[in-house]
Amino acid sequence: MSRNRAVGTWVTAVGLGVIGWALARAADVPMEVKTGGSTERIGLVSVVLASAMAGGGAVLSHHWLSRRPHGERTWRIVCGALLAVSILVGPLAGTTTSTKLSLIALHLVVGIALIVSLSGVPAREEPAPLVPARG
Template identity: 40%
Template structure:
């Protein structure tokens, strides 16, 4: 058995290009989640403090303020779920396509929350923009990193 035959049947040794590319891909994917959170914060900053839109929704009958912490937590939790699902589905031949469809459906469904909250029009626009920025960044960013890694 030659040295190259050994590596066909087992994972590449540590420190090789394949291992480095996987670690680099994971860092890029982590950065995508961070950029999604920052995007949500930018929408919040423009709509709330700068434009004066009251970012408050009725949650179970009582008003709930949309804060930077809630935006970051929501983006990180959503990003982690998207990343995990991408890791699971990327093992299948059409996994990336399935992941994109699931992500798009989840994003579209998430738009119903603000729409059904009874929020004022400008608050609704700001909340929908946050959902679109965070969700769109995750879908496009994670898909691009997965495509590059699979190539």
């Protein structure tokens, strides 16, 4: 995979997370989760860091796994499982139903964008062969 494609995928994941968070905030969704006995607010920094970590993990694991036999399929299975776990663990701690739904949507948008944008991309893209000009 080219460095530009990897960076573009990573930036897109972060951007989609930020847009989703901003839309939830604009809709007055209380972006708060219960952790232990307290309530924590989900801020922009949290969304950027979580999206960046997910994007970085997806890019690096795709680079590593896609070089192996059946690696692309294995990578998709791992991503799907991690996305399912992230939806079951994080968003369900939301303080309201609208928060839970917004967080599920955020996880799905970022996760699906990463899976779709990286699926089918070879580990190393070969440059196009040079074709001699006819003259």
